[in-house]
Amino acid sequence: MRKISDSSDPFILFDHVWKEFRRGERHDILRDMLPALAQRVFRGTRNRKLHAGDFWALRDVSFEVKPGMALGIIGPNGAGKSTILKLLTKLVKPTRGSCAVHGRIGALIDVAAGFHPDLTGRENVYLQGAVMGMKRAEVARKFSDIVDFAEVGDFMDTPVKRFSSGMNARLGFSVAAHLDPEILLIDEVLAVGDLAFQQKAFDRIAELVRRKIPVVVVSHQLERIAALCSDGILLHRGRIVCRGSPSQCIASYVEQQSSDLQTSAGRCALLLHSIYAANRPEIPSGKLAALLVECSLPSPAAQAGPLRSQSEEIVLRVRSTETGEALFAVGTAALGVDLPTGPFALAVELQMNVRPGLYVIETIVRDCVLDKYLANGPHTSVYVTPGQLFRGKIQMNPRISVLRRESFANCDPKTI
Amino acid sequence: MSASKYSWLRENLSEMLHEQFVFRELLMQLTYRDLILRYKQSVMGFGWAICAPLLNMLIFSVIFMRVAPLHTSVPYPIYAYAGLLPWTMFANSIRFSAISLTLNVDLVSKVYFPREILPFSAILVSLVDFAVASSILVALMFYYGIRVTPAIVFLPVILLVQLAFTAGLSLLVAMGNLFYRDFKYITELGLTVWMLATSVVYPVELIQGRLGIILRLNPMTPIIDAYRAVLLRGELPTAAPFTGAALFSVVLFVFGWLVFHVEEFQFAENI
Numbered sequence: 266m267r268k269i270s271d272s273s274d275p276f277i278l279f280d281h282v283w284k285e286f287r288r289g290e291r292h293d294i295l296r297d298m299l300p301a302l303a304q305r306v307f308r309g310t311r312n313r314k315l316h317a318g319d320f321w322a323l324r325d326v327s328f329e330v331k332p333g334m335a336l337g338i339i340g341p342n343g344a345g346k347s348t349i350l351k352l353l354t355k356l357v358k359p360t361r362g363s364c365a366v367h368g369r370i371g372a373l374i375d376v377a378a379g380f381h382p383d384l385t386g387r388e389n390v391y392l393q394g395a396v397m398g399m400k401r402a403e404v405a406r407k408f409s410d411i412v413d414f415a416e417v418g419d420f421m422d423t424p425v426k427r428f429s430s431g432m433n434a435r436l437g438f439s440v441a442a443h444l445d446p447e448i449l450l451i452d453e454v455l456a457v458g459d460l461a462f463q464q465k466a467f468d469r470i471a472e473l474v475r476r477k478i479p480v481v482v483v484s485h486q487l488e489r490i491a492a493l494c495s496d497g498i499l500l501h502r503g504r505i506v507c508r509g510s511p512s513q514c515i516a517s518y519v520e521q522q523s524s525d526l527q528t529s530a531g532r533c534a535l536l537l538h539s540i541y542a543a544n545r546p547e548i549p550s551g552k553l554a555a556l557l558v559e560c561s562l563p564s565p566a567a568q569a570g571p572l573r574s575q576s577e578e579i580v581l582r583v584r585s586t587e588t589g590e591a592l593f594a595v596g597t598a599a600l601g602v603d604l605p606t607g608p609f610a611l612a613v614e615l616q617m618n619v620r621p622g623l624y625v626i627e628t629i630v631r632d633c634v635l636d637k638y639l640a641n642g643p644h645t646s647v648y649v650t651p652g653q654l655f656r657g658k659i660q661m662n663p664r665i666s667v668l669r670r671e672s673f674a675n676c677d678p679k680t681i
Numbered sequence: 682m683s684a685s686k687y688s689w690l691r692e693n694l695s696e697m698l699h700e701q702f703v704f705r706e707l708l709m710q711l712t713y714r715d716l717i718l719r720y721k722q723s724v725m726g727f728g729w730a731i732c733a734p735l736l737n738m739l740i741f742s743v744i745f746m747r748v749a750p751l752h753t754s755v756p757y758p759i760y761a762y763a764g765l766l767p768w769t770m771f772a773n774s775i776r777f778s779a780i781s782l783t784l785n786v787d788l789v790s791k792v793y794f795p796r797e798i799l800p801f802s803a804i805l806v807s808l809v810d811f812a813v814a815s816s817i818l819v820a821l822m823f824y825y826g827i828r829v830t831p832a833i834v835f836l837p838v839i840l841l842v843q844l845a846f847t848a849g850l851s852l853l854v855a856m857g858n859l860f861y862r863d864f865k866y867i868t869e870l871g872l873t874v875w876m877l878a879t880s881v882v883y884p885v886e887l888i889q890g891r892l893g894i895i896l897r898l899n900p901m902t903p904i905i906d907a908y909r910a911v912l913l914r915g916e917l918p919t920a921a922p923f924t925g926a927a928l929f930s931v932v933l934f935v936f937g938w939l940v941f942h943v944e945e946f947q948f949a950e951n952i
Binding site for chain 2: 286351354355356357358372374375378379381383384388391392395396397398400401424
C-alpha cells in the first residue's frame with residue numbers, strides 16, 4: 266500500500282478491494298443466526314464462509330483520488346459503481362482489501378433520503394442537514410441560501426408530500442450542495458429538476474470541484490463526466506477495464522455497449538485499422554469534423570473463404586454518449602464510394618449538426634447485400650462545443666433572404 | 682480477559698461514544714421529527730400518551746376492585762397507574778425500537794450514521810410520552826393525598842436503570858427485526874406475557890411455587906416496584922432485588938450496544 270506523504274490532505278485510497286454480495290437471504294433460519302452472532306461478538310472476528318450463490322460486486326479494484334482530482338466512474342448497470350460509493354460512505358465494508366477515506370465526506374447521493382413526507386419543507390431541511398452531518402446552527406445560517414437555490418421559497422411551510430417530485434429533489438439537492446465537504450461524492454444527482462435547474466446544479470458542482478478537493482462522480486450522463494472529471498475509470502462486472510482520461514473511458518464504454526459484434530478478422534474481407542479526428546477533437550456545433558479511417562482490403566486472390574468483398578462496405582455510425590443512442594449512420598456503398606484493394610484511407614467529413622456534447626464515431630463493416638453488420642472497427646470520439654451556427658437538436662438548413670419593402674408590398678407570400 | 686480483548690473492547694466502546702457525540706444533533710433531530718409527527722394530522726396529539734395508561738388503569742381498577750378485589754398498600758388506582766406508567770414507557774420503547782430501523786429503510790441503506798440513533802430516538806420519544814403521562818400520576822397523588830418524601834431523590838437512579846435496561850433490549854430487538862421481521866411479532870406477544878409476569882397491575886409476589894421463583898428473576902419487577910416505593914410509600918427500593926436488576930441492566934446495556942455496534946456495518950446490505 267502506498268503511503269500518502271501529507272497526511273493532513275484529504276484523500277481516498279482503494280487498495281485491491283474485493284466486495285462480495287449474496288444473491289439470496291443471509292440466514293435461512295433464525296437458529297443459524299444466533300450462534301453466528303454470538304461467535305462473531307465473542308471472537309471479535311469477521312471471518313466469513315463463502316456461500317454458494319454469492320457473487321463479487323467488485324474484484325480487485327484499486328484507485329486513488331487526491332486533492333484536485335475528480336474521478337469519473339462509468340460502466341453499465343451492475344458494474345459496481347454504486348458499491349464503490351457505498352464503500353466510500355462506509356455503508357458497507359470490503360470483503361478483502363482496504364478502503365481508506367480521509368476527510369469529511371459530503372455525499373450528493375440520494376439527496377432526499379432523510380425527507381419525511383409529513384414534515385414541512387423547513388423541517389425537512391433541518392432533518393436532512395442533520396442526516397448529512399450538518400450542525401443545526403450551520404443549517405440555520407445557510408437556510409436562506411438553501412431555499413433560494415432550490416427555488417421553493419413559497420412552499421417551505423408546506424408538507425413535502427404536497428411537493429412535486431421535482432421540488433422534492435431540488436430541495437434535497439440544495440441541502441446537500443450547501444455542505445462544506447473535504448471530499449465530494451456525487452451519484453446521479455446531475456439529472457435533478459428541469460433543464461435550467463440541471464444547469465444550475467451542474468454549475469454548483471463544478472464550483473465545488475474547483476475547490477481542489479478529491480471528487481468521485483458516478484453518472485450515466487457521460488458528457489457531464491467528460492466536463493467535470495480529470496480522470497476516469499470504466500467498470501465492467503466489478504473490474505476496472507479501462508483507466509485514463511474521461512474521454513478514453515467513455516469511448517471504450519460506448520464501444521463496449523454497442524459491441525454486439527466481434528472485432529475479430531476473418532468474418533469479413535475488409536479490415537479496419539484505425540480512425541482518428543484529422544483536426545482538433547473539439548468542434549463547434551454545426552461545423553465539420555474531419556476524420557481519417559485507415560483500412561485495407563486484400564486482393565480477391567488473398568481472401569480466404571467465400572468471396573465477399575464485392576458486397577462489403579464501411580459504415581460510419583455516430584452515437585451520443587448522453588443517451589447511448591445511435592444518431593446517424595452512413596455507408597460507403599450508399600455514397601457510391603468504390604473501395605480499392607490493398608491498404609487505403611478514407612477521408613471523411615461529417616457536419617456535426619448535433620447538440621453540444623460528446624459523440625463517438627464508430628466504424629463497422631456491413632454486408633449491403635445481406636443487410637447485415639459483420640464486424641466492428643475502431644472508434645474515436647468528438648467533443649462538440651456550443652456553436653454559433655445554430656442552436657437546438659437538429660440543423661434545418663435555414664435559408665433567409667431579405668425582401669425590399671416595395672417588392673414585399675405587392676407580393677403574395679405563396680409565390681416567393 | 683486477555684490484553685487484545687481488552688483493547689478491542691476499549692476501542693469499540695470509545696468509537697461508540699465518539700460517534701454518539703459527533704452525531705448528537707441527529708439524535709435530537711430524529712426525536713424531534715417523531716415528536717412533531719405525533720401531532721400532525723392528529724386531534725389528540727400528545728393526549729394519546731396519557732390515553733393508554735389511563736385506560737388500562739380504569740380497566741384493571743374494575744377487575745381488581747369489583748371482580749376480584751385485591752388488597753394493596755395504596756389505593757388500587759394509583760397502585761396500578763404507578764406501575765402502568767413506567768411499564769408503558771418500557772413497552773413503547775421496545776415496540777418502537779423494534780421497527781425503528783425497518784421504518785427508516787432509506788436512511789439505513791443510503792446514509793451513514795451510527796444506527797443506534799434510531800432505537801435511541803424511539804426511547805427518547807417514549808420518555809417524552811412518559812413525562813406527559815406522569816401528569817396523571819401527580820394528579821392522582823394529589824387526589825389520594827400522597828405526600829412526596831425525600832425518597833424521591835432516588836427517582837433519577839431508578840429511571841436511569843430502567844433506561845439502561847430498555848436500551849440494551851431495544852438495541853437487540855431492533856437488530857433482530859432488521860434481519861428477521863419475526864421479531865416484531867415476537868415482541869408484541871412477549872410484551873403481553875411480560876406485563877402479566879411483572880408487578881404492573883398486581884403484586885407478582887402473590888404467585889407462589891415454582892412459577893413464583895421464575896418470576897423473581899424478572900428484572901422489571903424490582904424496577905417497577907422501586908417507582909412505587911419512592912413515590913407512593915416514601916421508602917427506598919428493596920436493596921437486594923433492585924441492585925441485582927440495576928447490575929443486570931448495565932450489563933445488558935453494554936452487551937446490547939456492543940453487539941449492535943459490531944453488527945451494524947452489515948445493516949445496509951441486509952435490511
